[in-house]
Amino acid sequence: MPVTFNHTIIAAKDSDESARFFRDIFEAAEAPSWGVFTNVQLDEGVLLQFAVPPVDEIQMQHYAFLVDDELFDRAYARIRDRGIEHAADPFWKRPGEINNEHGGRGVYFMDPAGHALEMITRPYL
Template sequence: MPATFNHTIIASKDRTESAAFYREILEAAEAPSWGPFTNIQLDGGVLLQFAEPPVEEIQMQHYAFLVDDELFDRAYARLQRKGIEHWADPQQTRPGEINHEHGGRGVYFLDPAGHALELLTRPYL
């Protein structure tokens, strides 16, 4: 069997708040949660598990999500409606914009814990 991506743990200041944020932006399904994890499920069975690590500061990570044009439009409208700061580039030099890279569209923004998120409509490769 070839390797497939199954799950990852995303460090959160408030696991319930982070899971709700991702669920709303990505229109992801709720998933059973257990122990220290609040979980959501992406297409293909990929599980995102949110946990509150016992540290003072959370190290920023980058998570990119490939979405179709319709979900991008809905997610981007939610970002704008909620007043969530966003950028067309990962260096955060083009605020309030989206990009048109790789034949699609993309946007960068931060989650409640400070992780850098990216939505893109076309894969890089």
């Protein structure tokens, strides 16, 4: 069997709030949840599991999502409509913008737990 990405645990301040945020922005499916995990299902069987860690401070992580142009348009409209701060670059030197790099479009924004999210329409490679 080839190696494929299956799931990851994402630290959250409130696992339900973070899962709702991801489902809303990315139009992701709700998945059965168990134990301390609130789960979100992405395409290709990838499971995002949100959980509140047993520490006071959450270390910021970066998660990038490849989406098609139509979902980008809808998700970016939701980002703007909700007043979510965003930028065209990871260093926030172009706030309130998107980029047109790598033959597609991209945008950076934060989730409720403070993780850096990136949404792109074309892979880098």
